[in-house]
Amino acid sequence: MCASGAVTRSTLRQQIADALRDEVLAGRLLPGREFTVKQIAEQYGVSATPVREALFDLSAQGLLESDQHRGFRVHQFSVADYRAMVEARALVMDGVIRDVFRDQAPSRHGGYGDALVSVRRRAEEAARAARCGDLDILIGYDLRFWREVGGLVGNGYISDFLHRLRVQAWMFAVPYLRGDADMRDWLWKGHAELVAAITHRDRDALRAVIDDYNGHALSWADRLADHPATPGRP
The missing domain is CATH 1.10.10.10 (Winged helix-like DNA-binding domain superfamily/Winged helix DNA-binding domain)
Known part of the structure; x- marks a missing residue:
């Protein structure tokens, strides 16, 4: 009992x-x-x-x-906090990209192919939600997408750390995005490109997609800093 x-x-x-x-x-x-x-x-x-x-x-x-x-x-995060989250995420991901799949063939990863199928499905749903501007659907799929991508790395500590940063980043972003008439322009849609780079084990392409992901977030942070807004209002 x-x-x-x-x-x-x-x-x-x-x-x-x-x-x-x-x-x-x-x-x-x-x-x-x-x-x-x-x-x-x-x-x-x-x-x-x-x-x-x-x-x-x-x-x-x-x-x-x-x-x-x-x-x-x-908790109320500031634009500076958000920028620091993105920068921390970028530093960790840079190390991951350097080491990911090093000296390992796809066949050595048990269940790797099945995991990629699931990640690809999450990517399609996340990108579709981003294009439609459906924030509620996007957040759920985006978090699951990155969680599964992190699982491919095989380091639970890194995956947990990055997941926490993404939850905090979404927490900061949501009140601003809901009041932004241009919200769709600021929702990242590169999930499929990331999966393609991982599938082909193209480290340069992977780095380019991650750089775009982080650069997109930092550009939005700069926009908020230049044009301060009240969360939830245009």
């Missing part, structure tokens, strides 16, 4: 954390929004313990800030 209860609580904790993360990424919980454990527990109709654990998990991921007296607040 104890083990079963622990699993149930752990699962509930993860479900609450996932639900709140989705609310943040969807822009329904805006930066600076404050709430308490009690409010969230009442909202989801659960006890305070898994809610508190979920909120501390999200705080550890940099999505929330905790205040002993006021509860929790959705």
Whole structure:
């Protein structure tokens, strides 16, 4: 009974954390929004313990800030923070590109072909959502796409680090993108090109696509810095 209860609580904790993360990424919980454990527990109709654990998990991921007296607040990233995320991502990816698939033939990777099929499918869906300007669909597919691409590298620590950066980057970007009449122009659509470069093990092409990915994000950051806007408003 104890083990079963622990699993149930752990699962509930993860479900609450996932639900709140989705609310943040969807822009329904805006930066600076404050709430308490009690409010969230009442909202989801659960006890305070898994809610508190979920909120501390999200705080550890940099999505929330905790205040002993006021509860929790959705973290507010600045343009400088976003630019630093992109630069950190670029540095890590540069190292990955240097070493990825080094001295290894495709046949040596168990399940590599099957993994590429899945990644290619995610790429198609993400690119389609980006072209349509469907932000909610794009975020889900984009995060899963990069998560699966990271899985091809075979280093869970790198994959987890990059995933966390991308969640934070989307968290920053969503409120601005929703209020931007030119949003579609600023949604990166190069997922298929990245998969093609990986499939052909073309390191130069892979570097070019990643450089475009990061350059696209930095250009958007420059635009925000030059023309400050209130999140959620044009």
